[in-house]
Amino acid sequence: MTILITGAAGRTGGYAVRALLERGHRVRALVHRADERAERLTAAGADVVVGDLHDLDAVSRATEGVDAAYFVHPIAPGLLDATAVLLQAAEENGVGALVNMSQISARRDAGSNAACQHWLGERLLDHFAGTVTHLRPTFFAEWLVLFPDFAAGELRLPFADARHAPIAAEDQGRVIAAVLADPAPHAGKTYPLFGPVELDHHAITEAMSRALGRKFTYVPVGLDEFRADLERRGHPAHRVQHLVNVAVDYRNGIFAGTNDVVRTLTGVEPLTVEEFVKRNRGEFRS
Template identity: 70%
Template structure:
């Protein structure tokens, strides 16, 4: 039976993937966005009802949740997460929304050194008081990091992860998980799902997989955490974001991001993308940036 679903952060990676999956399955999707732009226009063209609002604006979120059966909450690594979670929960209860799927992170815990990770843990505990069903998702690092942190001028990944390991998960696979839970929330009530890609690798092995797929050398260059922080600051990233990334780098080295499981396959019926498949899916990005550097 078609459902009416709210996707917050709908122009982001997981929100856009969840929206596309739900629309493909015949559901009605209301997409909450901050502004109209090309990404929002594409959502509308695909069939989503696009509404503009901020997760800190209770009136806007109340309007966005009216008539909604289930909602997806995601929030960027920036201050304000706990207020956003509380605002969505209050609006959802006022409008009798039955379920919330919350995007948290694998490093979320009470004693996390990262301010953002600790706030994710607190937001989870706030949402646990929701009158409907709640499901928390805790992904390891996204495969999209391989795009964000690939240095196109040197074809290097300069990251502070030493030889620790994780199984990168693509946002499109997370979107399929989100959609599956929103379609049938009850079996997932109260669950916390760690989300992983299919194969656990260190970054030397990730670079080798990228090299095989792209047909040109990609190299992982381990760097120190202080050097990583300095590079982030040089790029003008906000202190909250820098503090988070440097703190989770320590977590990563300590194995917090490691592991694999079968959650993606179990909930969606399909295996998550391997690193090779993800790189192939995004080959146009890597090839386009490589060619732009050639005379």
């Protein structure tokens, strides 16, 4: 098969590219810019093309001769426009299957604008003539790299004592590859994706501490402090609105749960928090 991976320089897309190449498929990798990440994809054997998901001509060229495609969009304005562009291009070029990266908080009445747009995007893609599969992951394990105060050894987040089972992008990449390689059994399915163990953030920082050999502590904070910290770090307004509202969802149990989807679809147990941290030790700055 020839398979298109959008967002191929990103976390889930990059892992999906490698998993599909290992399976012997031809992979076309759509990236936003030609940089070192794109060069690594080329070196791995992917056909790298540069283009914008909002550019219909570029996406049409990227989908020519493609059997199946993976769609992912960052937490940024323009999700629904990009969804419509991909849908049109896929229809024009006879793409047979789409795998869509949504999120577990996607629903009609979501407080997050991005989560509501993901739900609407799912409904748009449901009209696709080929097969469609939606993936709805809980919070990525990669959050643990982005949010700690490494100097203080603190993880300051507004999640109270609620729980979730962090899922690594690596495991999601294997799921994406498995569905794209054999789309028919997954037609019309929506798969919530979880890691193997549901934890609160006190237990998560204990696992981080064991893996890194230094103490990390979870410090619950309020929503206003979290919003102010995001704004101080320079996050755009659309992302801040999303992250604050999904923090409320998290407290309300929207991100909780576990299942066996990763193991069932890939034959591989998903990474625990401790395994993820050990595997990505270099990304945890001292």
